[in-house]
Amino acid sequence: DAMLAIKEGVEILTTTPRGEDWVYEKVWCLAEAGEKGYWAARWVSTDNPVMSKAYVESKRATMSTEMFKQEYEADFVTFQGAIYGSTMVEPCVIDDTTKAGYEQLQELIPEWPLVNPTRTALVGLDPGSDHPFAGCLAVVTEQAIIVIGEYLEREKPAMVHAAHLKALVGSLQPRWGVDRSQPQTIIELAQHGIFAQAVEAGPGSVVAGIERVKSWMIVRRIKFVKSRTKQLVSQLKSYRWKETERRDGSTGIQEPYKRKDDLCDALSYM
Numbered sequence: 001d002a003m004l005a006i007k008e009g010v011e012i013l014t015t016t017p018r019g020e021d022w023v024y025e026k027v028w029c030l031a032e033a034g035e036k037g038y039w040a041a042r043w044v045s046t047d048n049p050v051m052s053k054a055y056v057e058s059k060r061a062t063m064s065t066e067m068f069k070q071e072y073e074a075d076f077v078t079f080q081g082a083i084y085g086s087t088m089v090e091p092c093v094i095d096d097t098t099k100a101g102y103e104q105l106q107e108l109i110p111e112w113p114l115v116n117p118t119r120t121a122l123v124g125l126d127p128g129s130d131h132p133f134a135g136c137l138a139v140v141t142e143q144a145i146i147v148i149g150e151y152l153e154r155e156k157p158a159m160v161h162a163a164h165l166k167a168l169v170g171s172l173q174p175r176w177g178v179d180r181s182q183p184q185t186i187i188e189l190a191q192h193g194i195f196a197q198a199v200e201a202g203p204g205s206v207v208a209g210i211e212r213v214k215s216w217m218i219v220r221r222i223k224f225v226k227s228r229t230k231q232l233v234s235q236l237k238s239y240r241w242k243e244t245e246r247r248d249g250s251t252g253i254q255e256p257y258k259r260k261d262d263l264c265d266a267l268s269y270m
Contacts (some may be wrong), residue, residue: 045072083210083239083264088217093233094146095226105225108141115139115148121174123165124270125196126262127185128154133161134262136232136270137168138222145222150232150263158185162192177269199269206255209268232263239264 004011031040046056060068065087069075075086095101106112109119120140127133133156137149149168153161176196178186186196199205216222224233242255 042074044074083241084214084236086237089233089236092217092220092222093224093226097227108143108146115172117171121172122270123169123174123176124266125176125178126265126269127179127182128262132262134266135165136263136266138270147224147229150229152231152263158188159192162189162194165194179269213268235260235263
């Protein structure tokens with residue numbers, strides 16, 4: 001405080017960027033992108049020369065993988081209340097920017113980076129006016145559903161969304177699934193050649209959709225192409241349950257925290 005008074009400076013105290021909140025978006029991401037005026041660094045305990053390797057390994061042996069990553073590897077793990085979490089999502093991500101990942105992708109889709117237009121394709125849509133309009137594109141293979149594209153825009157008319165979505169799917173002829181609670185958007189998309197099947201949005205359907213996605217993740221039957229689904233993967237990792245505990249100790253209806261969940265919902269509809 002004395003130094004602030006002498007220098008007439010400003011002190012800004014924030015929290016960790018781990019929760020992918022405003023600190024992550026407004027500070028960390030800008031620093032990583034090299035934005036002028038921002039700087040960030042990351043140090044990990046496992047590289048600390050004065051920390052005993054035996055001590056670190058003893059902690060690794062007694063902690064969960066996610067807890068160890070958070071405490072000793074400076075990873076942005078968000079497992080408290082997480083719906084999927086990093087440990088469930090990461091094994092389903094194919095890093096197509098590496099030789100091994102690219103070869104893995106070609107084993108699933110031999111013609112990659114092209115996609116045969118005769119392949120079964122799916123698109124899930126989560127329309128929005130007061131929140132982003134989201135879409136996820138996937139192709140179906142014998143081994144897994146491969147998510148190969150995403151769309152996330154806000155405050156655009158249906159005509160513009162339709163044009164972008166058509167560009168996203170290219171020559172593919174997908175089946176479209178959309179939130180049933182958006183009848184007007186369904187009508188408007190149909191006027192632009194996108195005929196979407198309304199997906200049930202009744203009580204329990206959100207949780208049911210989450211459980212379906214979770215089941216596919218657990219058995220590794222859904223994959224995400226890293227370079228084409230960055231926002232989706234980020235949202236899946238930070239997707240969490242809302243705190244529903246009441247004063248009397250009981251819990252309310254289980255539902256997700258409604259923030260940065262648009263692509264997650266689109267994936268469920270898909």
